Amino acid sequence: MALKSSNKVETNVYELNITATAEEFAEACKKAYQKQRKSIQIPGFRKGKATQGMVEKYYGEGAFYEEALEIIYPTVVGDAIEEGNFRMVGQPFDLDVPVMSKSEGLELTLKINVYPEEVKLGEYKGLKAAMLPTEATDEDVDNEINNMLDRNSRLVTVEDRAAEMGDTAEIDFEGFVDGVAFDGGKGENYPLELGSGSFIPGFEEQVAGHNVGDEFDVNVTFPEEYAAELAGKDAVFKCKIHEIKTKELPELDDEFAKDVSDFDTLDELKADIKKQLSDKKEADAKADFENQLIEQVVENMEVEVPECMYDQRCDEMIQDYSYRLQMQGIDLNTYLGYMGQDMDSFKETFKEGAEKQVKTSIALEAIVKAENIEATEEEIDAEVAKLAEQYQMEAEQIKAAVPAEQLASDIKTRKAVDLIVESAVKE
Numbered sequence: 001m002a003l004k005s006s007n008k009v010e011t012n013v014y015e016l017n018i019t020a021t022a023e024e025f026a027e028a029c030k031k032a033y034q035k036q037r038k039s040i041q042i043p044g045f046r047k048g049k050a051t052q053g054m055v056e057k058y059y060g061e062g063a064f065y066e067e068a069l070e071i072i073y074p075t076v077v078g079d080a081i082e083e084g085n086f087r088m089v090g091q092p093f094d095l096d097v098p099v100m101s102k103s104e105g106l107e108l109t110l111k112i113n114v115y116p117e118e119v120k121l122g123e124y125k126g127l128k129a130a131m132l133p134t135e136a137t138d139e140d141v142d143n144e145i146n147n148m149l150d151r152n153s154r155l156v157t158v159e160d161r162a163a164e165m166g167d168t169a170e171i172d173f174e175g176f177v178d179g180v181a182f183d184g185g186k187g188e189n190y191p192l193e194l195g196s197g198s199f200i201p202g203f204e205e206q207v208a209g210h211n212v213g214d215e216f217d218v219n220v221t222f223p224e225e226y227a228a229e230l231a232g233k234d235a236v237f238k239c240k241i242h243e244i245k246t247k248e249l250p251e252l253d254d255e256f257a258k259d260v261s262d263f264d265t266l267d268e269l270k271a272d273i274k275k276q277l278s279d280k281k282e283a284d285a286k287a288d289f290e291n292q293l294i295e296q297v298v299e300n301m302e303v304e305v306p307e308c309m310y311d312q313r314c315d316e317m318i319q320d321y322s323y324r325l326q327m328q329g330i331d332l333n334t335y336l337g338y339m340g341q342d343m344d345s346f347k348e349t350f351k352e353g354a355e356k357q358v359k360t361s362i363a364l365e366a367i368v369k370a371e372n373i374e375a376t377e378e379e380i381d382a383e384v385a386k387l388a389e390q391y392q393m394e395a396e397q398i399k400a401a402v403p404a405e406q407l408a409s410d411i412k413t414r415k416a417v418d419l420i421v422e423s424a425v426k427e
Helices: 022-039 052-059 061-083 138-151 203-207 254-260 266-300 307-327 332-339 343-370 377-391 395-401 404-422
Strands: 002-010 013-020 088-101 105-114 154-158 168-177 180-193 215-221 234-248
Touching (some): 002 061, 013 022, 013 061, 013 088, 022 061, 022 088, 022 105, 138 266, 266 404, 307 343, 343 404, 377 404
8 A cells, every 4th residue: 555646736735646455456456355245145045155356256356345345445545644653524525436356456546635735923922911800899699699698598478479580489370372372382380580681582571460369371482592493483371370489588697607618707708708709700811811821812812713624623513512412311402403403504603613713723833833742751741630530530540541642632732721821911
């Protein structure tokens, strides 16, 4: 097997001419025969008993060529990529097979996309970006305290007034479009928190103002992004209220602090909340500052990126999203049907993020190269130890699961980010 020739036909695209000897292709034909032999039957032979020669005599010399090409293709192409030292991205395309026989061997031509060969970095040192506030305010603390009060509230029945926003109304409902009930539009004794936004826009506001025992209509229009069969349609829900409950908040005092934390006083609880919120705001501010800088680095860079790199990253993001749905017991296709989307429109939602991630990776790798950034053995060992502690595994298990080259690449990328951040100016 050999890479006969390679020619750059356009930016980041090469055409390869690849060959395999007659002996190598004949061996692939033999493997194809062995793979198919049990299902082959020709006159005069029991099923699976005809020799390769007899099958080729009966069906023609090329009987196993197609299967042989599938068998040998990954090896010959992989060897050619390695021989030419190409950094291929995506899959080969425009395949042509001008020669394929046991007497002449195999010759094929194809095109490949390669990782961007020309990356022109712009400014990446001394950039300017705004740093968000890192100190939690008293208002931040009060909001968190109110959330804690809400989480520790209890519902009490209301009998002397109509439902208000913030109440929980237990209702029966049934929805109709053009006078016909639709699937999924009916519920009984459903506890609806008014103001939660869990129902169709406008629904909860029309429940407010009604008393226990009231029967009434709620008129709404389904959003355009709703399930296809209901999107944009007007609907009428027949409703009845059975019970109204309101939240009763606990007293905000030292006893509350003892109930919800390890602190004895409310002042101690507030001080701890302020510290935690400040720590989070500081981490968020650093991440935002870093993102602003990296966006500038990407904007300053000039590069042509093969479209397949964006597509591949989109597919990886969708696969990750699908996995997270599966962890919740939801199939991706079921989810798409519920959202009224097909795969193409769903993939489109990931496109911008995929492009940003791909360009960021290219820029950081270019900086690593420009600055001759390296990862030392000590840094790799420290990263292994960190991962071992994080995942509660032995260091050797981490080394077996994550190649040293990947660990080194991650370390060098982080160093490139640190270089950008450390040289930057806070506005």
